[in-house]
Amino acid sequence: MVEQTLRYRDDAAVTDPAVSLSAFAEQSNAVAVRIEPGEDARALLPQLDRIALVEVNFPAYTDGRGYSAARILREHGYAGELRAVGDVLVDQLSHMRRCGFDSFAPNQPINADAAARAFATWPEVYQKTVDGRPAIWAKRHAL
Amino acid sequence: MYQYDSYDQAMVDARVAEFRDQVERRLAGEITEDQFKPLRLKNGLYLQLHAYMLRVAIPYGTLNSRQMRMLGDIADKYDRGYGHFTTRQNIQYNWIKLADAPDILADLASVEMHAIQTSGNCIRNTTSDQFAGAAADELVDPRPYAELLRQWSTFHPEFDYLPRKFKIAIIGSDTDRAAMKLHDIGIQLVRNDAGEIGCRFYVGGGMGRTPMIAPVIGDFVPPLQMISYLEACLRVYNRYGRRDNKYKARIKILVHEIGADEYRRQVQEEFAHILTLGLEPPPAELERIKGFFEQPGFETGLPDDIDLSDPDFALWVDQNTHAHKQPGYAIVTISLKPVGGIPGDASADQIRLMADLALDHSFDELRVTHAQNIVLPHVKKADLYAIWQKLDAAGLANANLDLIGDIIACPGLDYCALANARSIPVAQKISQRFADIGRQRELGELKLKISGCINACGHHHAGHIGILGVDRKGVENYQLLLGGSEGADTSLGTITGPGFNEDGIVDAVETATNVYLAQRTDGERFVDTFRRIGMAPFKEAIYG
Numbered sequence: 105m106v107e108q109t110l111r112y113r114d115d116a117a118v119t120d121p122a123v124s125l126s127a128f129a130e131q132s133n134a135v136a137v138r139i140e141p142g143e144d145a146r147a148l149l150p151q152l153d154r155i156a157l158v159e160v161n162f163p164a165y166t167d168g169r170g171y172s173a174a175r176i177l178r179e180h181g182y183a184g185e186l187r188a189v190g191d192v193l194v195d196q197l198s199h200m201r202r203c204g205f206d207s208f209a210p211n212q213p214i215n216a217d218a219a220a221r222a223f224a225t226w227p228e229v230y231q232k233t234v235d236g237r238p239a240i241w242a243k244r245h246a247l
Numbered sequence: 248m249y250q251y252d253s254y255d256q257a258m259v260d261a262r263v264a265e266f267r268d269q270v271e272r273r274l275a276g277e278i279t280e281d282q283f284k285p286l287r288l289k290n291g292l293y294l295q296l297h298a299y300m301l302r303v304a305i306p307y308g309t310l311n312s313r314q315m316r317m318l319g320d321i322a323d324k325y326d327r328g329y330g331h332f333t334t335r336q337n338i339q340y341n342w343i344k345l346a347d348a349p350d351i352l353a354d355l356a357s358v359e360m361h362a363i364q365t366s367g368n369c370i371r372n373t374t375s376d377q378f379a380g381a382a383a384d385e386l387v388d389p390r391p392y393a394e395l396l397r398q399w400s401t402f403h404p405e406f407d408y409l410p411r412k413f414k415i416a417i418i419g420s421d422t423d424r425a426a427m428k429l430h431d432i433g434i435q436l437v438r439n440d441a442g443e444i445g446c447r448f449y450v451g452g453g454m455g456r457t458p459m460i461a462p463v464i465g466d467f468v469p470p471l472q473m474i475s476y477l478e479a480c481l482r483v484y485n486r487y488g489r490r491d492n493k494y495k496a497r498i499k500i501l502v503h504e505i506g507a508d509e510y511r512r513q514v515q516e517e518f519a520h521i522l523t524l525g526l527e528p529p530p531a532e533l534e535r536i537k538g539f540f541e542q543p544g545f546e547t548g549l550p551d552d553i554d555l556s557d558p559d560f561a562l563w564v565d566q567n568t569h570a571h572k573q574p575g576y577a578i579v580t581i582s583l584k585p586v587g588g589i590p591g592d593a594s595a596d597q598i599r600l601m602a603d604l605a606l607d608h609s610f611d612e613l614r615v616t617h618a619q620n621i622v623l624p625h626v627k628k629a630d631l632y633a634i635w636q637k638l639d640a641a642g643l644a645n646a647n648l649d650l651i652g653d654i655i656a657c658p659g660l661d662y663c664a665l666a667n668a669r670s671i672p673v674a675q676k677i678s679q680r681f682a683d684i685g686r687q688r689e690l691g692e693l694k695l696k697i698s699g700c701i702n703a704c705g706h707h708h709a710g711h712i713g714i715l716g717v718d719r720k721g722v723e724n725y726q727l728l729l730g731g732s733e734g735a736d737t738s739l740g741t742i743t744g745p746g747f748n749e750d751g752i753v754d755a756v757e758t759a760t761n762v763y764l765a766q767r768t769d770g771e772r773f774v775d776t777f778r779r780i781g782m783a784p785f786k787e788a789i790y791g
Contacts, residue, residue: 141490144486165408166285166368166408167408167490168368168405168406168407168408168409168485169485169486169490171404171405171406171407171408171485172405172482172485172486173486175405179520179524195285195286196407196408198404199402199404199405199407200404202404203404203405225261225265226258226261226402227257227258227261228254228257228258229402230258230398230399230401230402230403231399231403231404231526232524232525232526233404233405239528240254240255240398241398241528241529241532243254244252244254244532244535245529245531245532245535247529
């Protein structure tokens with residue numbers, strides 16, 4: 105598999121391999137963890153300060169559990185790298201970014217220009233999420 | 248009614264541009280049908296048995312005349328001169344060419360309409376009470392809340408790949424005209440003893456192959472926390488709804504399997520967290536939206552008398568009009584169920600006529616009902632006769648609202664790729680069998696609903712008489728259900744026994760009505776008699 109990661113962070117990339125959630129609980133020096141769709145992202149909350157990378161696996165793009173996992177981590181203050189891996193397609197990038205992902209390791213490489221276009225799809229957004237974009241209602245009422 | 252501002256318009260325009268690009272890539276062969284399919288489905292474009300079908304969203308079933316006229320023009324320009332109004336208050340076009348789809352979306356966007364999230368495993372178009380803002384029994388106008396919900400659910404980034412599709416209905420009357428408890432989420436706006444408004448959340452209802460009536464999950468959620476509560480309900484579902492079997496993936500299965508109490512507990516926990524995030528639009532936004540739904544400029548002091556000397560007109564007034572909250576006005580329902588017709592179909596000319604009538608006589612407003620009819624919500628009683636004459640000349644004065652001729656039917660195997668059996672011919676035959684309006688009125692309120700497969704788009708579980716088309720060894724077979732209902736007395740129908748062929752099911756329906764006529768007591772509707780005497784007498788008459 106070609107390793108290709110689209111990364112939208114200024115800090116240095118984490119080189120540690122991500123370990124499974126159960127391994128992470130046992131390895132007190134691990135800084136990178138991967139969570140699978142059925143796993144509870146909240147299990148990581150007590151340890152957020154030692155995590156530099158969370159990979160959220162999408163075995164199939166149609167399984168949307170990872171969007172909630174990402175938002176939950178960001179809502180609880182996780183500021184490290186949040187990477188969507190697996191069946192990640194260009195048409196999902198925009199929503200993933202809105203849910204807090206800031207890097208992407210898709211099975212099939214995505215061209216950086218195509219990704220940039222995907223992020224620019226929506227001129228405005230209706231919801232407040234974790235990406236810092238003001239919702240349309242906030243703009244309407246100058247909040 | 249609501250009008251887009253530049254933000255709303257920019258969102259639909261962006262969608263048109265995105266889809267135009269996707270269609271061009273598909274037509275040029277740059278992407279495969281497999282890759283294109285999820286993209287077109289996000290825009291309501293299905294590949295059916297004979298052609299593409301486009302499903303256009305009609306948010307909470309509300310339209311102005313300009314929008315309605317556009318729906319007629321699209322039927323002429325891109326389809327075969329017809330549109331089909333659906334059980335989810337939307338409209339479908341059955342003969343669409345892929346290359347035309349972006350132009351249709353652009354035409355829709357020019358009148359503040361779209362096809363966003365009319366398919367796919369996402370939050371679908373929100374439905375509501377077709378009499379909202381007009382009904383005499385209304386407590387709270389649900390439309391501003393429905394619009395808030397529309398905006399919140401549009402391109403929601405967390406909930407675009409749910410386990411399964413997600414349907415929300417919201418009402419503000421005691422009378423439920425939207426089958427609210429048969430939705431993934433039904434919200435009823437209520438008042439408490441202190442006169443405050445709250446949202447009562449029913450979660451986990453649905454039809455399909457496992458019909459369920461939704462339990463109350465949130466008894467009284469403050470309206471200014473409605474969006475946060477929805478986020479909590481959806482998040483629990485997105486995380487824990489089943490994804491191993493598409494037939495067990497709707498939220499009703501989750502709520503049923505873990506139990507309403509446990510689901511409520513999880514929602515409460517998530518809700519408490521979400522309230523800390525400030526996701527709720529401010530009160531000023533709800534006020535802004537409410538400004539679009541202020542009462543139209545009704546005349547006062549109008550008479551309530553109607554000249555009923557024309558007997559056909561009198562019949563129609565009796566059957567197809569409802570009490571309006573404003574004296575001198577009435578709510579008109581135009582039945583799209585002519586004898587032998589296709590339920591919910593209207594020609595382009597009929598659609599434009601209804602648009603004209605709305606402009607001239609109903610403060611520029613129309614509604615689509617989940618029973619596949621059209622409503623003129625604010626009509627002066629003094630105008631009723633003139634309107635009726637115009638409707639009559641256009642074949643739209645069917646005086647059969649809520650009678651056996653007012654059949655709900657899905658498109659069935661005539662169009663739908665999922666169907667097992669045809670629905671339309673059965674609806675047509677029943678409608679012809681009971682063509683005599685005097686006979687229909689003698690039978691009284693009788694809701695007959697037909698689905699061509701287990702997915703239940705024709706709401707057969709909720710019919711006083713329901714019909715389910717199945718495929719039995721390659722032959723169409725029709726099961727009969729009795730005793731379903733929607734609304735305040737929501738119940739699910741029970742199958743009578745072995746199924747029938749197309750003619751047999753029409754006979755069985757007639758036999759069931761004969762049992763009712765023989766057994767009813769004063770004032771009983773069909774469903775009341777069924778509930779009192781049970782299945783046995785019906786079964787005996789039908790199979791005996």
